[in-house]
Amino acid sequence: MTKIIGITGGIASGKSTVVEEIRQAGYQVVDADAVVHGLQAKGGQLYQALLDWLGPEILTADGQLDRPKLSQLIFSSPEHQARSAQLQNDIIRQALAKERDRLAQSEDIFFMDIPLLVELDYLDWFDAIWLVYVDEDKQVQRLMERNGYNQAQAQQRIVAQMPLLEKKKYATLVLDNNGSLEDLQKQVRQALKNL
Structure with missing residues (x-):
């Protein structure tokens, strides 16, 4: 067990x-933040969801998410925090469950x-x-x-x-x-x- x-x-x-x-x-150790960073990388599931919601101004010149700008936008209002959570939490939960189940096989x-x-x-x-x-x-x-x-x-x-x-x-x-x-x-x- x-x-x-x-x-x-x-x-x-x-x-x-x-x-x-x-x-x-x-x-x-499964690091939820690292999993999220992977999902937010260019082409990742969260990357696209955030881009669709907030538009291209959240990107750096090379097309990556501008984390400081993203953080500032999300923390700028309770509405943005709620929307961000709603958008991201299900995708993150699925990815974490996959990692959990994978490790449960061997550890x-x-x-x-x-x-x-x-x-x-x-x-x-x-x-x-x-x-x-x-x-x-x-x-x-x-x-x-x-x-x-x-x-x-x-x-x-x-x-x-x-x-x-x-x-x-x-x-x-x-x-x-x-x-x-x-x-x-x-x-x-x-x-x-x-x-």
């Missing part, structure tokens, strides 16, 4: 660090990193859910440093997501990333040992 563990968190919570640690331990334990795992109701896909948790002020600070956002831009992206505090009630395991990198890595190694 394959065990599937979902990893979730928020923007700039430290999910990438956790995923890297899990991969280094030899486990397979005893594998992970799926899905940022919107709770919001988009992927809960029943998993035997356990690991939440990468960080306090909101630290999240804002990290997002500003990482992406060069000002405080308002960082907060706009964070409030667009479910608060991490709220996600805690769905988590089987909370990885607290308010400390050092070494702290977080230790927690992940311990959690993997406990599998």
Whole structure:
């Protein structure tokens, strides 16, 4: 019986660090963001859907999606966020299900990193859910440093997501990333040992 563990968190919570640690331990991880990037690549299913909706102004000179511009457009209004979600979520879910089923053929334990795992109701896909948790002020600070956002831009992206505090009630395991990198890595190694 394959065990599937979902990893979730928020923007700039430290999910990438956790995923890297899990991969280094030899486990397979399906990265929802990477799957989405593939679908949004030129000629991909989402690429065409977004182009039909928002028009050619979302493209770079070489015909790829202009991610910063796309992000700005989507986050510019609740209506755009809702439309984007409606447009993309079914296509993404199908692609993730395909990856899940493929890995279930060969792996005893594998992970799926899905940022919107709770919001988009992927809960029943998993035997356990690991939440990468960080306090909101630290999240804002990290997002500003990482992406060069000002405080308002960082907060706009964070409030667009479910608060991490709220996600805690769905988590089987909370990885607290308010400390050092070494702290977080230790927690992940311990959690993997406990599998």
